[in-house]
Amino acid sequence: xxxxxxxxxxxxxxxxxxxxxxxxxxxxxxxxxxxxxxxxxxxxxxxxxxxxxxxxxxxxxxxxxxxxxxxxxxxxxxxxxxxxxxxxxxxxxxxxxxxxxxxxxxx
Amino acid sequence: xxxxxxxxxxxxxxxxxxxxxxxxxxxxxxxxxxxxxxxxxxxxxxxxxxxxxxxxxxxxxxxxxxxxxxxxxxxxxxxxxxxxxxxxxxxxxxxxxxxxxxxxxxxxxxxxxxxxxxxx
Numbered sequence: 190x191x192x193x194x195x196x197x198x199x200x201x202x203x204x205x206x207x208x209x210x211x212x213x214x215x216x217x218x219x220x221x222x223x224x225x226x227x228x229x230x231x232x233x234x235x236x237x238x239x240x241x242x243x244x245x246x247x248x249x250x251x252x253x254x255x256x257x258x259x260x261x262x263x264x265x266x267x268x269x270x271x272x273x274x275x276x277x278x279x280x281x282x283x284x285x286x287x288x289x290x291x292x293x294x295x296x
Numbered sequence: 297x298x299x300x301x302x303x304x305x306x307x308x309x310x311x312x313x314x315x316x317x318x319x320x321x322x323x324x325x326x327x328x329x330x331x332x333x334x335x336x337x338x339x340x341x342x343x344x345x346x347x348x349x350x351x352x353x354x355x356x357x358x359x360x361x362x363x364x365x366x367x368x369x370x371x372x373x374x375x376x377x378x379x380x381x382x383x384x385x386x387x388x389x390x391x392x393x394x395x396x397x398x399x400x401x402x403x404x405x406x407x408x409x410x411x412x413x414x415x416x
Binding site for chain 2: 223225227232233234238276278280283284285287290
């Protein structure tokens with residue numbers, strides 16, 4: 190199975206900060222990566238597909254980049270509603286797998 | 297509006313069985329692959345199973361192979377997860393998820409989940 194390692198596992202940041210989360214795959218997955226946001230008590234929400242394609246309705250402060258084994262999710266200016274847990278997910282092969290998550294907390 | 301509503305969760309003893317259901321609305325159900333994804337309390341996300349648009353192809357995570365099966369009834373816009381030989385580690389919130397495409401393997405729309413608790 191393809192393993193995804195997210196870092197950091199948690200971070201503290203302030204409103205307005207630029208935040209970067211990384212996701213490393215155990216083998217090359219081309220651009221077959223998605224990013225999700227989950228707020229407490231809610232279902233996850235798809236933010237980015239195909240490594241860098243922003244989903245409709247997702248604010249432009251979110252961006253994704255990378256291919257192969259190394260990927261990043263960037264929030265250019267953190268907003269109060271962005272405090273959440275973020276997951277990467279690969280769809281290059283089965284089983285489909287998720288990273289362990291990155292919890293973004295208020296500093 | 298796309299909606300997915302899960303049901304069927306509850307408390308079951310180890311070794312028991314349960315059938316989860318998901319009622320879909322707001323989109324052409326038979327145009328999309330569908331998935332089950334689970335989340336144990338306080339833990340991360342785990343993909344469980346996938347079924348193709350016509351139900352002819354299915355995939356499962358290794359940890360459920362031989363114990364769970366996924367089916368769908370396109371005439372009822374419904375998805376099912378048949379769970380057997382349940383273990384304590386299967387305790388989780390189970391989400392019904394619409395694929396982003398015919399078969400794209402990323403998770404476009406999620407239900408609110410149904411909680412399965414395996415305990416004696």
